Amino acid sequence: MTDEAQRVLVTGAARGIGRATAVRFGRDGARVAINYPPGEREHAEHTAELVTAAGGDPYPVAADVADPTQVAAMAEAVHAEFGPLDVLVNNAGICPFADFFDIDVELWDRTHQVNLRGVFLVTQAFTRQMVAAGRGGRVVSVSSISAWVGGSHQVHYCATKAGISSLMKSLAIVLAPHGITCNAVLPGTVETDINREDLARPGKREMFAQRIPVGHTGVPDDIAGAIWLLTRPEAGYVNGAELLVDGGMFVNLQ
Numbered sequence: 001m002t003d004e005a006q007r008v009l010v011t012g013a014a015r016g017i018g019r020a021t022a023v024r025f026g027r028d029g030a031r032v033a034i035n036y037p038p039g040e041r042e043h044a045e046h047t048a049e050l051v052t053a054a055g056g057d058p059y060p061v062a063a064d065v066a067d068p069t070q071v072a073a074m075a076e077a078v079h080a081e082f083g084p085l086d087v088l089v090n091n092a093g094i095c096p097f098a099d100f101f102d103i104d105v106e107l108w109d110r111t112h113q114v115n116l117r118g119v120f121l122v123t124q125a126f127t128r129q130m131v132a133a134g135r136g137g138r139v140v141s142v143s144s145i146s147a148w149v150g151g152s153h154q155v156h157y158c159a160t161k162a163g164i165s166s167l168m169k170s171l172a173i174v175l176a177p178h179g180i181t182c183n184a185v186l187p188g189t190v191e192t193d194i195n196r197e198d199l200a201r202p203g204k205r206e207m208f209a210q211r212i213p214v215g216h217t218g219v220p221d222d223i224a225g226a227i228w229l230l231t232r233p234e235a236g237y238v239n240g241a242e243l244l245v246d247g248g249m250f251v252n253l254q
């Protein structure tokens with residue numbers, strides 16, 4: 001890694017944790033590629049404004065991370081704009097809450113395609129360029145506490161998050177010889193668009209507040225900060241790790 005402005009891609013940066021992460025890197029003056037799915041241009045433009053206000057240099061780039069053709073085009077566009085990345089943050093994800101018996105094969109496949117295939121496609125496309133450049137770098141993927149626990153209405157989702165954590169472990173082995181570390185960040189519960197409806201269900205928010213020792217659900221900046229920490233030079237020996245960022249919810253059994 002060099003002293004010049006870092007080149008960063010955050011997938012799913014139109015909203016939520018991805019937006020906060022893009023802004024966090026913007027505060028360092030980074031060049032930040034803001035990936036968004038076609039149809040979310042306005043949200044991505046708002047993220048770009050926030051990155052600029054923070055001191056960064058935004059580059060919004062559309063692509064459905066589940067689509068190999070769109071991911072390849074994004075990799076080409078970002079490379080033409082920035083050259084190889086220093087930091088890749090795989091954040092894009094969906095969680096369509098559903099009863100187990102209502103999950104049809106389309107919902108199962110789409111959840112896996114966005115959450116898990118997306119991380120595979122994006123990481124392969126961008127680390128190929130990083131390896132060719134020989135500058136090293138960092139890959140951080142947003143997994144979840146749901147990689148370690150189950151969810152009655154997240155059967156399809158939890159399996160994708162366990163897959164992301166596993167993928168980072170294997171890629172930690174593959175990419176370390178090229179100076180690229182791969183880690184997963186596992187958020188607990190953070191109120192964003194992905195779960196706003198679920199958290200509005202009677203008693204749900206109170207249940208979390210009681211279970212989380214710090215007393216409240218997280219905010220996107222909590223996760224952005226943890227992602228950022230893993231990209232610092234001091235974190236260079238952290239590789240293949242899962243960093244749980246949940247206010248202590250997981251350990252609070254009794």
Ligand SMILES: NC(=O)C1=CN([C@@H]2O[C@H](COP(=O)(O)OP(=O)(O)OC[C@H]3O[C@@H](n4cnc5c(N)ncnc54)[C@H](O)[C@@H]3O)[C@@H](O)[C@H]2O)C=CC1
Binds near residue numbers: 094
């Ligand atoms: N909010 C939470 O409590 C938790 C969230 N996470 C994970 O954090 C990540 C971000 O989620 P949030 O910010 O919470 O939700 P969000 O709904 O606010 O953000 C999701 C982002 O992914 C993008 N996205 C969705 N489908 C996409 C696609 N096909 N291609 C490109 N981008 C796409 C959306 O445009 C949006 O910017 C997800 O991977 C989620 O699973 C993990 C644990 C807890």
Ligand SMILES: C[C@H](O)[C@@H]1OC(=O)[C@H](O)[C@@H]1O
Binds near residue numbers: 143188
């Ligand atoms: C979307 C959920 O509220 C959120 O996502 C996760 O991965 C956690 O398990 C939370 O439940």
